[in-house]
Amino acid sequence: MPEGRIIKALSGFYYVQATEGVFQCKSRGVFRKKNITPLVGDYVSFDHREENEGYITEVKVRTNELIRPPIANITQAIIVSSATMPDFSTTLLDRFLVLIEAKGITPIIFITKTDLLTDEQIVDLKEYQADYEGIGYKVEMFSAKDPKEMVRIKDYLKDQVTVIAGQSGVGKSSLINALSPESLLKTADISKSLGRGKHTTRHVELIEINNGLVADTPGFSALDFSEIEADELSSCFPEMRERLENCKFRGCLHAKEPKCAVKDAVEQGEIPMYRYEHYISFLEEIQSRKPRY
Incomplete structure (x- = not known):
């Protein structure tokens, strides 16, 4: 029976990337009885009787999972904070870090929009950078408008499954677009071929960038600690x-x-x-x- 990874979930269908291509699958009723919901990022076995269509028969054991956004088997989380507009917030950054640490996922801190800062503000921000690096986190400060910076930043995605987190307005979409505009175009083409506009619904999808997979998601819809004692x-x-x-x-x-x-x-x-x-x-x-x- 073929195996693959779910790269998109949309309107009750799961799109499974396998060696032979992408298969549009539904899940068996047995999963509902077992209270199992397949997630984007899951490794699955599936049965296909028609060309590029089939049913998921097994969901493999997960290394981790997030509820919001619903995604599994992530190897790292990039937390995007803006240097300004909105202002850099250690409180918000620490909330994201705690949520990611609780899931046993490796966090990386990206601070964007540094091109909008004065020299004095850069010095202040570098003090925070030193604090977080002293804790053991990788911290990158850059502007997504600088192509040279994007070449360096793209290396973080290689061979990883990455989820990008951050509050609204920090530039998550701009970052993905700067890292790989062709991936977003390809994603839009896939959505078009399925007869659905990319922005008609909010869904989770893994897009390929630099030989890695990046979750193009609506982001974290809640930052509460309901799962942490x-x-x-x-x-x-x-x-x-x-x-x-x-x-x-x-x-x-x-x-x-x-x-x-x-x-x-x-x-x-x-x-x-x-x-x-x-x-x-x-x-x-x-x-x-x-x-x-």
Whole structure:
């Protein structure tokens, strides 16, 4: 039985990329009974009896999955923040980082629109860049209008399955367009051949760029921490995660507990104060949500 990867989900159909081409498939009713919904990015087995049409018979085990946007088996997430318009926000960046870390996906930080900054603003932004690189994140600052920069940035996509996240207006679409305008044109042609305009519905689709796959998605529709428990939050901060064993109390939440290695690191300047303040704010948000039954 042939196997492939779902590269698009639209109107109840799943488009499976296999060695022999792309197959338009439906899912079997058995998946509904098992409460399994095939996702873009899933590796599947399928049965095809007509040319380029078939039924998905098996969904392979996933390495990870996101609910919003619905996509599976991602190898990295690029978080796009703008330097200005809208202004750079460490709070929003940290929300995205926590959500990505919670899924065990590697985050990369892109800061765009640097061409709109003054020299003084660039210096301030580079301080934040140094903070996040010190934590262990890769951080790139650039303008999507610079073709030379785009050649370098495109290397991040090679051999990866990438989801691009970021608030509205930071330039996610402009970035994808600058990285590979031909991919978007090809995507539009596929949609046209299927008799559906690309913008008639919001759907998830994997497009090929530089021998990798990039999720062209509506983005994250929610930035809440509904899937994260209070005792899991500090593990989503790498600089805290590496110090957990040094706290005196097991299950330390690094808030009011004495002899806390995380708070000590903050006082010593080893962890940026704003990162700790965001952690406390997120912790309070999680603790104040209504209980789930």
